[in-house]
Amino acid sequence: VGSAPQHLAGYWGMIKRLDEAYGRLIDSLYSAGKLDNTIIIFTADHGCHFKTRNGEYKRSCHDSSIRVPGVITGPGFQRGGEVQELISLIDLPPTMLEAAGIPVPDSYDGRPVGPLIRRETDDWPESVFVQISESQTGRAVRTHRWKYSVTAHVGDRPWAESFNEDFLYDLECDPYELTNLINSGAHTTVVERMRTLLLDHMKQAGEKSPEIVPAERKRGGQRMVSVEDLNG
Numbered sequence: 001v002g003s004a005p006q007h008l009a010g011y012w013g014m015i016k017r018l019d020e021a022y023g024r025l026i027d028s029l030y031s032a033g034k035l036d037n038t039i040i041i042f043t044a045d046h047g048c049h050f051k052t053r054n055g056e057y058k059r060s061c062h063d064s065s066i067r068v069p070g071v072i073t074g075p076g077f078q079r080g081g082e083v084q085e086l087i088s089l090i091d092l093p094p095t096m097l098e099a100a101g102i103p104v105p106d107s108y109d110g111r112p113v114g115p116l117i118r119r120e121t122d123d124w125p126e127s128v129f130v131q132i133s134e135s136q137t138g139r140a141v142r143t144h145r146w147k148y149s150v151t152a153h154v155g156d157r158p159w160a161e162s163f164n165e166d167f168l169y170d171l172e173c174d175p176y177e178l179t180n181l182i183n184s185g186a187h188t189t190v191v192e193r194m195r196t197l198l199l200d201h202m203k204q205a206g207e208k209s210p211e212i213v214p215a216e217r218k219r220g221g222q223r224m225v226s227v228e229d230l231n232g
Contacts, residue, residue: 002051011048018042026073039074039099043092054136061130061140061149061166062177074099076114085116086142088128109204129201133158138166141198145172148194150212159207165215168194185217 022042029035049064051057058065070087076099090110097104098112115121130140130149137160140149147169152160168181168191181187191214199209 002049002053003057004050004052007050007057011050022071036075039072039077039096041092041096042069042071043089044068045089056135059132059135059138061132061138061147061151063142063147063171063175064177065132066130066140066142072113077117079117083113083116084144085124086126086128086144087113127197127201129198129205131158131205137163139163139198139202141194141201142171143194143197145170146190146194147171147177148191148198150198152210160210161208162211162213164213165191165195182215183218185219188217191215 022040025040026035029038029040045068046058047063047065047067048058049060049062053060053062053064060066068089072095088110090108091113092110094104094108094110094112095114098114104112111124116124127141127143130138130142132138134156137152137154137157138149140147142148147167149166149168150163151166152163154160165182167177168184168187169177169179170181171177182191195212199212203209
């Protein structure tokens with residue numbers, strides 16, 4: 001439960017307030033005749049898990065922390081439909097440059113989302129890399145189906161020489177990340193593949209390859225958490 005009973009209503013209230021403010025901004029640009037040549041981007045640097053994942057409210061590699069709001073309005077961003085690809089914050093700088101007609105430097109790690117929204121590309125990364133520090137030093141890699149994370153208990157440090165396997169979630173069957181499969185012997189192959197993918201991402205980000213201490217594997221799998229379990 002964490003602090004959700006005390007803070008969730010206020011959190012929803014802030015979301016409503018932001019929606020209203022975003023609408024007023026759009027109205028003001030329309031009234032000034034500048035809406036057709038203005039691009040507005042709203043996002044955030046983290047989500048909130050209300051102390052349900054650890055002792056504080058935001059630093060975690062779970063989706064409740066790393067999935068952030070993202071709204072882009074303006075020329076080139078007015079198509080309907082839904083895009084299922086994984087977008088990262090590192091994609092925002094090249095997105096803004098591309099939208100302004102400025103060449104994106106080759107040194108940028110991210111990619112502009114404009115071509116993706118316009119359905120001009122089918123070549124898009126199938127995973128995203130997550131780095132967190134301060135109260136928890138963690139790394140994670142997320143694909144459409146799987147989330148794999150490691151943690152180092154080293155205090156307020158951005159990196160560590162050794163990490164312990166923390167969790168594996170099957171997001172297709174468990175979108176709310178309720179059943180940790182990291183100890184499941186039935187998922188050993190998935191863990192090994194995701195571990196390799198994570199180390200590749202860390203290397204691409206300029207980090208040294210750390211030691212990753214495997215979690216203990218148990219024979220068989222784990223059952224999913226049911227509504228009755230959560231209410232019981």
